Amino acid sequence: MNIIEQRLLYSEYSVQQLPDDLDFSDKRHLSGQFKKHKEITAAAFRKQFKN
Structure with missing residues (x-):
């Protein structure tokens, strides 16, 4: 999850672009895993x- 957090905070990738960059099957999979571990959505x- 740390790499996702870093990308969310320090990149200009949209949440929709992150799955391709991080080898997740789609946005829903990435978002579901993030929320499962962090108890907050990626967005x-x-x-x-971020600010």
């Missing part, structure tokens, strides 16, 4: 911690 994580 909400980015919004909360």
Whole structure:
């Protein structure tokens, strides 16, 4: 999950672009795994911690 967090915070990739970059099958899979481990969606994580 750390690599996803780093990409969310320090890259300009959209959440839709991250699965291809990180070898997930699709956005839903990445988002589901992120929320399962972090108890927050990837988009909400980015919004909360990026600025």
